[in-house]
Amino acid sequence: MTPLHRIEERLHALTFRQAAGLVAGSNLFLVALALALPADGEMRGPALLSILGNFHILALHIPAAVLLVVPLFEFFERHDQATATVRRLSVFSAIGTWAAVLCGIVHAHFNGFAGDAVQLHLWGGIAASAFASLASLLLAKEFRVRLAAQVLAIGVMGFAAHIGGELVHEEGFPFKPNKVASPKKAETPRVVTTSQKRDDYTQVVRPILEAHCVACHGAKKVKGKLRMDSLEALKKGGSEGPAFIQGDLKKSPMHARISLDSKDEDFMPPKDEKPLTKEQVQAIGFWIEGKPIPDDIAKAALAANNSAKK
Ligand code: HEC
Structure with a gap:
């Protein structure tokens, strides 16, 4: 036996x-x-x-x-x-x-x-x-x-x-087709840099946050009780309140944290991570202020994003 x-x-x-x-x-x-x-x-x-x-x-x-x-x-x-x-x-x-x-x-x-x-x-x-x-x-x-x-x-x-x-995977899995199969997304040009046609949040700000912040502030990890993977989540905010207040950079923790001195312990992303470039910080700033992000800044911010992903 x-x-x-x-x-x-x-x-x-x-x-x-x-x-x-x-x-x-x-x-x-x-x-x-x-x-x-x-x-x-x-x-x-x-x-x-x-x-x-x-x-x-x-x-x-x-x-x-x-x-x-x-x-x-x-x-x-x-x-x-x-x-x-x-x-x-x-x-x-x-x-x-x-x-x-x-x-x-x-x-x-x-x-x-x-x-x-x-x-x-x-x-x-x-x-x-x-x-x-x-x-x-x-x-x-x-x-x-x-x-x-x-x-x-x-x-x-x-x-x-x-x-x-x-x-x-991501929310909606497995009932969500992949990006190539979904015609609506496939038609969206990768980088739209002309401000008249651009939705600054979806095309500039969100990609920056996805590349640099969402790993710690998303569905799996919610540091500081803050999720940054959607506009609603940013408005809802974390333990310090909403992530941004439209038109008020100083009262917007997500802008305050990225514009601190990089040695400051509150600086985001934390010190082992690649900090945002000047243009990325500016792009987020313009968006919070409710101003269209100038084309050259949007372009430089997204270019830095792509190089960070590699
Ligand atoms: C490696 C993980 C990590 C990454 C990446 C990261 N954060 Fe954080 N974040 C934290 C941790 C941990 C805290 C909580 C401690 C604190 O408040 O400093 C936090 C807290 C915050 C808070 C305060 C939230 C609240 O309401 O208390 C903000 C705002 C913030 N992060 C913004 C950002 C932004 C913007 C980015 C991307 C540029 C980013 N973080 C990327 C780990 C991270």
Whole structure:
């Protein structure tokens, strides 16, 4: 008998109550861990835990795929009692989901994630683990109950996975075509430098912020509680209030921070990052003041942007 067979036998020998205790205990452990290791946007060591966290992205696909397969087997086999195949797959997917969520909590805590979407994904993931193990707990029940529990688990997992997909890709994923396939975007010239035709926010300011600020002030990381990936987010602002006040440079933290002395500790972006060029700061300034950005400044600002991306 292999060790795996032995584990299987042990699990099989559990009474319903004992199994319920195991399911509740292991998932409450995830809740406790998520509270003890909050996703607060800080990057931390040790390196091993940071690496374990990265494995979340890899680990999650395996149990997710197995979870999808379980009701297929159930459906075609339609036995009164769950077959050995169904039991093995279901228990494997529950343990695998649990482990993937564990890595996810570690990933968020040690690798600097924060924000509403991250929180939603985190608690959605814990719920997915709870429902996946509930489905294996109900393996002892009749066909319909088992099938319903498995389909429910897939639904919860699908929700958590969707939020996770949006975090890795972008909002709207996977229902958003790529830029080349979407004709509206493809027609927009890359750099429009003639001020009459230009929407300064979308064509100059936003690209600058995307290249230099959004990595720390976006959906995944929300430093200073400030997101800079949309106009609404800038208006909503962060812990110091709105990111800009139209017409008032001094009261606009996003301008104040980029025009400080680069040695100042409040200077943005922080000191390990490439600072904005003079033209980029000017372009943002013109836009906040409500004046059209002069063509030469827009052009120089965007050129610096492109070179920074390389
Ligand atoms: C490497 C990460 C990082 C990058 C890149 C970055 N920031 Fe920040 N930002 C932070 C951190 C951390 C804080 C919170 C600490 C503080 O207030 O200084 C912050 C805070 C801010 C705040 C204050 C928000 C508030 O309301 O408290 C503003 C404004 C800001 N950043 C603007 C910018 C701008 C503009 C850029 C791009 C030019 C930028 N940041 C790029 C990390 C970053």
